[in-house]
Amino acid sequence: MYLEMREPNYIKAEARSFALIQRFGIETPDFSVEDIAFAMGIEIEYGGISNADAWLVKNDDRNGIIRLNANIVEPARQRFSIAHEIGHWELHPGVMQGYLCTAKDLRDYGRSPEEAEANWFAATLLMPKFLIPEVILKRDPTFATIRQMAKDFKTSLTAAARRFVELSKQPVVLVSSSNNRINWTARSKSAGYYFVQWGSMVPEHSLTAETVAAGRIESPAEKIEPATWFPELNFSEDSELFEEVRYSVDYDTALTLLWLPL
Secondary structure, eight states: OOOOOOOOHHHHHHHHHHHHHTTTOOSTTTTOOHHHHHHEEEEEEESOOSSEEEEESSSSSSSSSEEOTTOOHHHHHHHHHHHHHHHHHEEEEEEEETEETOOOOOOSSSSHHHHHHHHHHHHHHHHGGGGSSSSHHHHOOOHHHHHHHHHTOOOOHHHHHHHHHHHOOOEEEEEEEEETHHHHHEEGGTTOOOOOOOOOOOOOOSHHHHHHTOSSSSEEEEEEGGGGGGGTTTOOOOOOOOEEEEEEEETTTEEEEEEEEO
């Protein structure tokens, strides 16, 4: 059960995560998110749930439990799940006494404002801007760079991709889609004119559509016609758009990078 639909408050989510960073003196990417939870009065327990990734239960305003699915053994996924639930603890104290969060919730930035806020809290807590080298944000947008960033900060590819894109110095758009329909998008400041409508269909002749139809888990960057994704914009004959795709067959979810060379 969620609050009535509203726009996610990403500014508040990032402000709350930064407050925790200052409170606990975080200065390196390899800090223990479990230690932060413990210091906040939140115990971490493994097992006892099977239909979700994580479950936050508040005993009172000072004590609670984050229970993780024992079948999830990837450290990055556990780490993000804990940070996500801490986000609920910090951002949504009056909504309900417990949050049961599925794998879909932990990738969601479009379906629920509460889940989007908890995800952004987790991403900005685990990947604060001051710890991301400026040189990375100036690189051409590629999943190779994003995967390395996810590895360095011990977080998920989706979280690293969204964080990279929104801080990138390049004009780049990130698109999440399932069942050939757009779930959500994010873009860098320099890509302010390039909109992909949430809820619209993935373009028929896009690399994303081809990758999903073929059941491939990835497709290297290819140059495509800019009008494929942005039919309402006018492009010159020498305009270029590159598209790169990562696809999860298990979740039927594609992540697409769209970027225009400077």
